[in-house]
Amino acid sequence: xxxxxxxxxxxxxxxxxxxxxxxxxxxxxxxxxxxxxxxxxxxxxxxxxxxxxxxxxxxxxxxxxxxxxxxxxxxxxxxxxxxxxxxxxxxxxxxxxxxxxxxxxxxxxxxxxxxxxxxxxxxxxxxxxxxxxxxxxxxxxxxxxxxxxxxxxxxxxxxxxxxxxxxxxxxxxxxxxxxxxxxxxxxxxxxxxxxxxxxxxxxxxx
Amino acid sequence: xxxxxxxxxxxxxxxxxxxxxxxxxxxxxxxxxxxxxxxxxxxxxxxxxxxxxxxxxxxxxxxxxxxxxxxxxxxxxxxxxxxxxxxxxxxxxxxxxxxxxxxxxxxxxxxxxxxxxxxxxxxxxxxxxxxxxxxxxxxxxxxxxxxxxxxxxxxxxxxxxxxxxxxxxxxxxxxxxxxxxxxxxxxxxxxxxxxxxxxxxxxxxxxxxxxxxxxxxxxxxxxxxxxxxxxxxxxxxxxxxxxxxxxxxxxxxxxxxxxxxxxxxxxxxxxxxxxxxxxxxxxxxxxxxxxxxxxxxxxxxxxxxxxxxxxxxxxxxxxxxxxxxxxxxxxxxxxxxxxxxxxxxxxxxxxxxxxxxxxx
Ligand SMILES: Nc1ncnc2c1ncn2[C@@H]1O[C@H](COP(=O)(O)OP(=O)(O)O)[C@@H](O)[C@H]1O
Ligand SMILES: [Mg+2]
Numbered sequence: 001x002x003x004x005x006x007x008x009x010x011x012x013x014x015x016x017x018x019x020x021x022x023x024x025x026x027x028x029x030x031x032x033x034x035x036x037x038x039x040x041x042x043x044x045x046x047x048x049x050x051x052x053x054x055x056x057x058x059x060x061x062x063x064x065x066x067x068x069x070x071x072x073x074x075x076x077x078x079x080x081x082x083x084x085x086x087x088x089x090x091x092x093x094x095x096x097x098x099x100x101x102x103x104x105x106x107x108x109x110x111x112x113x114x115x116x117x118x119x120x121x122x123x124x125x126x127x128x129x130x131x132x133x134x135x136x137x138x139x140x141x142x143x144x145x146x147x148x149x150x151x152x153x154x155x156x157x158x159x160x161x162x163x164x165x166x167x168x169x170x171x172x173x174x175x176x177x178x179x180x181x182x183x184x185x186x187x188x189x190x191x192x193x194x195x196x197x198x199x200x201x202x203x204x205x206x
Numbered sequence: 207x208x209x210x211x212x213x214x215x216x217x218x219x220x221x222x223x224x225x226x227x228x229x230x231x232x233x234x235x236x237x238x239x240x241x242x243x244x245x246x247x248x249x250x251x252x253x254x255x256x257x258x259x260x261x262x263x264x265x266x267x268x269x270x271x272x273x274x275x276x277x278x279x280x281x282x283x284x285x286x287x288x289x290x291x292x293x294x295x296x297x298x299x300x301x302x303x304x305x306x307x308x309x310x311x312x313x314x315x316x317x318x319x320x321x322x323x324x325x326x327x328x329x330x331x332x333x334x335x336x337x338x339x340x341x342x343x344x345x346x347x348x349x350x351x352x353x354x355x356x357x358x359x360x361x362x363x364x365x366x367x368x369x370x371x372x373x374x375x376x377x378x379x380x381x382x383x384x385x386x387x388x389x390x391x392x393x394x395x396x397x398x399x400x401x402x403x404x405x406x407x408x409x410x411x412x413x414x415x416x417x418x419x420x421x422x423x424x425x426x427x428x429x430x431x432x433x434x435x436x437x438x439x440x441x442x443x444x445x446x447x448x449x450x451x452x453x454x455x456x457x458x459x460x461x462x463x464x465x466x467x468x469x470x471x472x473x474x475x476x477x478x479x480x481x482x483x484x485x486x487x488x489x490x491x492x493x494x495x496x497x498x499x500x501x502x503x504x505x506x507x508x509x510x511x512x513x514x515x516x517x518x519x520x521x522x523x524x525x526x527x528x529x530x531x532x533x534x535x536x537x538x539x540x541x542x543x544x545x546x547x548x549x550x551x552x553x554x555x556x557x558x559x560x561x562x563x564x565x566x
Pocket of ligand 2: 037040041042154
């Protein structure tokens, strides 16, 4: 599904990722753990096509990422994202945020997912009317709404209590069993145990 | 798409108003400066082109006000074949009653019919024909003091040309006494089948101190017009650049503030094309509303200027269709350029860096 070949990344002059190679299979549930600043987000951003590595190549679904013609549309069709901070669009209500990339998403789909995460009452609300945890759950629904082949989540449960955090990871587990590839970062070792594969990131290396 | 554009415009009202006002002001200044200079040039050329296919002026003269030609030349000019009429004019400006400066025209009698009488008759010696704008300002409607002489008022005329409507027409002899010359310019009309170039050459031979041109080429090459035109173009251009700079800078700030929004949009699969397009729609909404406001504002201001008595109708802006379209295109160009550059910069950055608000 995703192959990284000796990728390195530098921010200005700081080497944040050092010649990392790895392969992730379809339906695999991968967790990156490690201390803050170790390079988890950088690695996840590169694997998820959101950041161009300074060196090395990433192959996504057999295609070299840098050669994908319309990368934005490619992401819409294949990838779902959940970020450390929820990042909803503040002038759109919850429902509009969920449908922003693809207006043809059915209401039934919205219903099913929002119910699963307990936010089905919030569809008409605006982000600034929600609690941090509610916003995070909206962002999770947004990532899953168009049935992506791969879901990337950077510290997805940072704003959730342990009960809701478990619900989210159980959902990931279930999705990966249904064939969706799941790639998350977390510094919570217990949550990481839900994954099939756990990589320990330390100082820019696996 | 439009709904969202209005929402984002509404979200940051201050920014929206800043762009709206700076655009409106720069577009309005383009309208005003161009229309007024067009108006001045248009009025003056119409005046010269009335009963004048060919114009005779003093050689090497910067302004028709300074021109001095001998009226006796008229006799010889009239004899040239294919010349159908010839007249002389003095173009002067002088204090009149309490008004500091008023256009005074001394004309030969065969030009009187160009001034449409509203009341009274054309002037005899020591009489003056008064333009409507000036007449309205007189307290004594029977006589008028021009320079240090007093004239009887013979009648009132109306003209579409602001310079005439706010001026005074005298017999050329009377005007000559005020301005110390027999004529400023000679104007002649020719038969339809006349060869203008031959006539010009013939007239040139009559006097070494004169310059003879077809009125069209005179108007085209008249330095005063070129100066007005050039400075008006320059000021319009500056107004354009000011508008452009303000919209680019405000848009850059907007885009920077909204970088994470754009980053997230791209991450979840909204193409940069769509994002650039939505920024463009926002800018176009602003541009169009500023253009309409600036146009209406200019019309109102021009109407006020036209009816301000102290300006005597000399400042008379006309917004031609051509000028309208030209400024319309400039305005759209201004907002398009102003919004596209900052948006393209955002398009080139990796989404995650936009999301993190990386400023490097
Ligand atoms: N946009 C950036 N600009 C400069 N340095 C960065 C940027 N993002 C991350 N870094 C640096 O790269 C290193 C790895 O960061 P990151 O990938 O965010 O680690 P983690 O997600 O494990 O906390 C850190 O030293 C961090 O300071
Ligand atoms: Mg991180």
